[in-house]
Amino acid sequence: QVQLVESGGGLVQAGGSLRLSCAASGRTFSSYFMGWFRRAPGKEREIVAAISSTGTNTYYPDSKKGRFTISRDNDKKTVYLQMNSVRPQDTAVYYCAADPRYSGKYYDADEYIYWGQGTQVTVSS
Numbered sequence: 518q519v520q521l522v523e524s525g526g527g528l529v530q531a532g533g534s535l536r537l538s539c540a541a542s543g544r545t546f547s548s549y550f551m552g553w554f555r556r557a558p559g560k561e562r563e564i565v566a567a568i569s570s571t572g573t574n575t576y577y578p579d580s581k582k583g584r585f586t587i588s589r590d591n592d593k594k595t596v597y598l599q600m601n602s603v604r605p606q607d608t609a610v611y612y613c614a615a616d617p618r619y620s621g622k623y624y625d626a627d628e629y630i631y632w633g634q635g636t637q638v639t640v641s642s
Contacts, residue, residue, distance in 0.1 A: 519543035519631050521613050526636030529603055533640075537598040539613030539633055547571075547591040550619035552629055553598045555609035555638075565611070566598060567623035576623040603640045610635040 525537040537553070552567035566587035567576040575587050586599040596613055614629035622628050 519546060519549060519615050521615060521631055521633035523611065523613055523633045523636040526611060526638045528639045528641060531604055531640055531642050533603055535600045535603060535638060537600070537611055537613075537636060537638070539596045539598075541594045541596070541615070543594075545617075546594040546615075549615040549617055549631075550623070551587075551589060551596045552614045552616065552623060553585075553587060553596075553611060554614060554626060555607075555611045556635075557606075557609040560609075562612075562626055564624040564626070568596065569619070578624060600638070603638075605640045605642045608638060608640050610637050612636075 520542045521539050523539050529535050548570050550570055553565040554562050555565050556562040565581050566585050568587045568589050572589045584601050589596040612635045613633045615631040616629045
């Protein structure tokens, strides 16, 4: 089992940058496929980015390519989400999630077993 704790959220102006972190507990972090999701007010949860257990492969939906970068440090048991050129539409609660058995559907929230509590990101215009 793994516990996830997100941090790094806050208030940022449009056009600025923010880096979110997700610290994990447990000995098997390096075997988990990891993802970042977000839920904006009044909207459904959506995938932002995902990364393979070794960090070799990263995955982004087309709408998120270019401004978001996911990375991980298995020694530190942490996964990151770098957000650049943020927009007011990026305002949401951001969650990291862990999938112990990646099946190819990085975008499917139901594939992820463990979730953090979320961190609020607010982008002002």
